[in-house]
Amino acid sequence: MLSRVAESIFWLNRYVERAENIARFIDVNLNLSLDSPLGVDQQWSPLVNTSGDQSFFKEHYGEANVETVIQFLTFDTRYRNSILSCLKLARENARSVREIISSEMWEQVNDFYMMVKDASVTSISEYSPFFNEVKMASHLFAGVMNATMSHNEGWHFGEMGRMIERADKTARILDVKYYILLPSPRDVGTPLDDLQWIALLKSVSGYEMYRKRQHRISPQEVASFLILEREFPRSIQFCLLQTERSLHCITGGSQGVWQNPVERELGKLRSELDYLTIEEITKIGLHEFLDQTEISLNSVGERIFETFFTLEPVHV
Amino acid sequence: MQIDTYDPGDFYDELFEGVGTPRSQAAPLINRIKSLSIDELQQRQAAAQSALFKLGATFNVYSDNQGTERILPFDIIPRVVSAPDWEWLERGLKQRIRALNLFLDDIYNDQNILKDGVIPAEIIQSSKGFLEPCKGFSPPHGIWCHITGTDLVRDRDGQWYVLEDNLRCPSGVSYVLENRRVMKTTFPLVFNQLPIMPVDDYPSQLLETLLNLAPSGLPDPTVVVMTPGTYNSAYFEHSFLAQQMGIELVEGRDLVVADGYLQMRTTKGLQRVDVVYRRIDDDFLDPQAFRSDSMLGVPGLMEVYRQGRVALANAPGTGVADDKVIYAYVPKMVEYYLNEEQIIPNVPTYLCWEPADQAYVLDHLDELVVKAANESGGYGMLIGPHATEEERAAFAEKISAQPRNYIAQPTLTLSRVPTLVGDRFEGCHVDLRPYILYGKEIYVSPGGFTRVALRKGSLVVNSSQGGGGKDTWVIANPSQSPSQQQSQS
Numbered sequence: 001m002l003s004r005v006a007e008s009i010f011w012l013n014r015y016v017e018r019a020e021n022i023a024r025f026i027d028v029n030l031n032l033s034l035d036s037p038l039g040v041d042q043q044w045s046p047l048v049n050t051s052g053d054q055s056f057f058k059e060h061y062g063e064a065n066v067e068t069v070i071q072f073l074t075f076d077t078r079y080r081n082s083i084l085s086c087l088k089l090a091r092e093n094a095r096s097v098r099e100i101i102s103s104e105m106w107e108q109v110n111d112f113y114m115m116v117k118d119a120s121v122t123s124i125s126e127y128s129p130f131f132n133e134v135k136m137a138s139h140l141f142a143g144v145m146n147a148t149m150s151h152n153e154g155w156h157f158g159e160m161g162r163m164i165e166r167a168d169k170t171a172r173i174l175d176v177k178y179y180i181l182l183p184s185p186r187d188v189g190t191p192l193d194d195l196q197w198i199a200l201l202k203s204v205s206g207y208e209m210y211r212k213r214q215h216r217i218s219p220q221e222v223a224s225f226l227i228l229e230r231e232f233p234r235s236i237q238f239c240l241l242q243t244e245r246s247l248h249c250i251t252g253g254s255q256g257v258w259q260n261p262v263e264r265e266l267g268k269l270r271s272e273l274d275y276l277t278i279e280e281i282t283k284i285g286l287h288e289f290l291d292q293t294e295i296s297l298n299s300v301g302e303r304i305f306e307t308f309f310t311l312e313p314v315h316v
Numbered sequence: 317m318q319i320d321t322y323d324p325g326d327f328y329d330e331l332f333e334g335v336g337t338p339r340s341q342a343a344p345l346i347n348r349i350k351s352l353s354i355d356e357l358q359q360r361q362a363a364a365q366s367a368l369f370k371l372g373a374t375f376n377v378y379s380d381n382q383g384t385e386r387i388l389p390f391d392i393i394p395r396v397v398s399a400p401d402w403e404w405l406e407r408g409l410k411q412r413i414r415a416l417n418l419f420l421d422d423i424y425n426d427q428n429i430l431k432d433g434v435i436p437a438e439i440i441q442s443s444k445g446f447l448e449p450c451k452g453f454s455p456p457h458g459i460w461c462h463i464t465g466t467d468l469v470r471d472r473d474g475q476w477y478v479l480e481d482n483l484r485c486p487s488g489v490s491y492v493l494e495n496r497r498v499m500k501t502t503f504p505l506v507f508n509q510l511p512i513m514p515v516d517d518y519p520s521q522l523l524e525t526l527l528n529l530a531p532s533g534l535p536d537p538t539v540v541v542m543t544p545g546t547y548n549s550a551y552f553e554h555s556f557l558a559q560q561m562g563i564e565l566v567e568g569r570d571l572v573v574a575d576g577y578l579q580m581r582t583t584k585g586l587q588r589v590d591v592v593y594r595r596i597d598d599d600f601l602d603p604q605a606f607r608s609d610s611m612l613g614v615p616g617l618m619e620v621y622r623q624g625r626v627a628l629a630n631a632p633g634t635g636v637a638d639d640k641v642i643y644a645y646v647p648k649m650v651e652y653y654l655n656e657e658q659i660i661p662n663v664p665t666y667l668c669w670e671p672a673d674q675a676y677v678l679d680h681l682d683e684l685v686v687k688a689a690n691e692s693g694g695y696g697m698l699i700g701p702h703a704t705e706e707e708r709a710a711f712a713e714k715i716s717a718q719p720r721n722y723i724a725q726p727t728l729t730l731s732r733v734p735t736l737v738g739d740r741f742e743g744c745h746v747d748l749r750p751y752i753l754y755g756k757e758i759y760v761s762p763g764g765f766t767r768v769a770l771r772k773g774s775l776v777v778n779s780s781q782g783g784g785g786k787d788t789w790v791i792a793n794p795s796q797s798p799s800q801q802q803s804q805s
Contacts, residue, residue, distance in 0.1 A: 001582055001583050001584075002564055002566065002570050002580060002581065002582055002583075003570070003581045003582055003583055004567065004569065004570050004581070005564075006583045092546070095546050096545075096546045098555050098559075099555045099556070099558045099559035099565050107370070153583065157583075250583070308583045309583075
């Protein structure tokens with residue numbers, strides 16, 4: 001398969017997943033603010049902090065509140081990682097590989113982009129179903145791809161893109177909670193704290209699945225569920241296992257043995273999580289651990305780029 | 317206005333001989349149209365347009381960075397070509413392609429036609445499309461123009477003419493295939509009543525043509541379509557053809573010359589490419605050989621090509637025969653190389669570099685169409701009868717300054733086809749672009765792309781100038797084997 005084509009399918013999926021997760025970020029915060037005691041304003045600056053581009057935000061928006069942050073993360077086309085920008089890029093990637101993907105995939109990503117583009121000229125109230133629609137449109141895309149495209153090399157590149165992006169964003173969503181907790185450590189273990197952890201689980205669609213496993217809400221167990229759980233499809237470890245599976249389908253190598261830098265880097269990260277406990281993670285510090293995980297995921301992405309998408313320049 | 321009161325007027329109409337009298341090959345179609353109300357026809361028109369949009373048969377709008385795509389306006393009333401007309405056209409097109417190909421092979425090698433004084437040497441030397449780096453080269457099987465889209469027109473008296481040859485990268489064939497697909501659902505009953513020749517095997521024929529060029533001895537040669545990229549206005553067609561043939565669609569940045577071969581960058585390393593159906597212009601193919609600022613091409617490609625290690629379709633250099641001055645010499649080429657008389661005539665052409673012709677042209681600007689020798693797409697053109705005094709004066713200056721770059725032709729009154737405009741039928745002018753493939757044999761896809769000028773009274777059919785498209789139905793000759801006729805669907 002052409003490197004450019006593989007890369008486009010990889011990024012097509014990453015961008016769709018990224019758009020979905022930004023909607024989830026915003027959704028969790030909206031939910032939290034509804035549950036906050038009166039007079040306590042929900043914080044919006046942590047969303048800007050974890051999304052990355054604080055100086056851009058400061059320059060163009062100033063204060064972080066519900067309106068400015070939603071506008072910035074959803075519709076700002078000057079910001080590369082807004083939902084609208086992500087979908088524009090997803091669509092451009094899809095367009096360049098239309099003869100490879102199924103026509104249903106193209107139609108879905110095109111409709112998805114149009115939906116968000118149309119929404120961008122209306123004003124989104126914080127209670128609108130818009131963010132849920134973004135989530136569902138992303139699921140529809142993944143489902144359409146799963147059901148209409150051959151599970152060939154290109155499909156596995158797409159799957160890797162989606163899973164790496166999801167692992168990274170689950171880490172960041174957990175991190176947001178960490179930021180929010182910081183100013184008032186005395187709230188830990190109170191009913192308010194419980195509500196916040198429930199909202200967090202809901203934002204990754206994990207509340208029911210968590211309850212079946214753990215019953216009681218505890219910060220440690222929620223973190224453990226979102227990091228180490230092998231069966232929940234949005235946990236970091238689940239995403240790593242899926243990425244590794246697709247990677248080995250592409251290379252034909254067996255798991256547990258590495259032949260190239262991607263297999264080594266990814267295998268190292270995944271096997272570390274196989275044997276870590278949440279107590280050890282807490283000892284490292286949740287924020288420090290998540291930070292390190294995000295760095296490792298970045299590095300896996302770079303190795304994928306070097307191994308599959310670029311070739312050493314050839315001199316003639 | 318119903319179809320039975322449609323007035324063909326003082327024009328050659330492709331479907332009607334006179335008011336209420338359809339041509340015999342179009343009768344079943346007209347009967348069907350009569351049985352439908354205007355409302356129903358409009359609904360079918362809308363359904364056809366939306367089907368085309370869904371199929372993605374779109375072109376990009378250059379000036380719009382919102383990623384807007386439009387479909388070419390499509391009209392559901394087809395053009396019908398009778399069996400005897402088509403049989404004659406097919407012979408004529410094959411003859412013309414054979415002659416043009418022999419001409420290309422000759423001028424890049426022995427140049428006998430120049431030595432024998434049939435064409436003045438300075439005309440070739442001064443042609444923009446003549447590529448010095450191609451001299452002395454002989455492409456596989458001696459074929460230069462593998463894919464051609466010849467533009468044909470019909471004058472008021474019904475006489476066919478060749479208007480342009482388009483030997484470089486003619487586009488539009490995807491519309492032929494997609495329009496047909498849509499028309500089968502628009503008029504399924506008529507397809508049952510008329511033996512309409514199928515067009516669906518074009519991708520298979522194209523693939524065979526390309527495989528025929530692969531260096532011999534390769535068990536499974538790699539054939540690719542090369543596109544300038546997603547921003548090209550014909551990108552949909554490039555992607556469509558690659559998909560229909562089941563081959564890779566590559567851009568210049570996917571390709572590299574390594575170890576003396578053209579190779580593409582894949583996830584498993586470099587892989588050799590044997591045949592390239594390139595949809596980028598000669599100038600951009602190889603920055604080392606041609607335009608050094610080209611970001612679309614592959615450095616070193618021409619060297620690999622010259623060594624016969626990769627085949628290009630069409631061969632670089634074919635553009636010289638698209639020069640409208642050289643077009644005027646095609647009748648002589650047919651005589652010189654084939655010792656035959658030209659079957660489909662050229663439009664009579666005045667060459668402004670010949671003093672007598674130039675004087676005539678300058679005297680008769682209000683009657684003639686003047687064209688720049690090396691422009692296409694309806695650009696660089698003056699339609700004398702429709703132009704203002706100032707426009708004509710401006711062109712007269714250009715002609716006197718650069719006579720080599722201009723030709724003139726009488727203004728033809730292109731034939732018309734009834735077209736659904738709002739809630740009525742109007743006669744709109746059309747041309748026809750059949751697609752010709754030169755592989756082991758010459759194959760002419762039955763029919764081709766009928767372009768229609770949708771602006772009232774307009775003679776310009778180019779999509780960049782408000783043109784649209786129609787399906788083209790070629791009626792099969794009763795003597796042809798049933799397998800060549802339309803599969804009933």
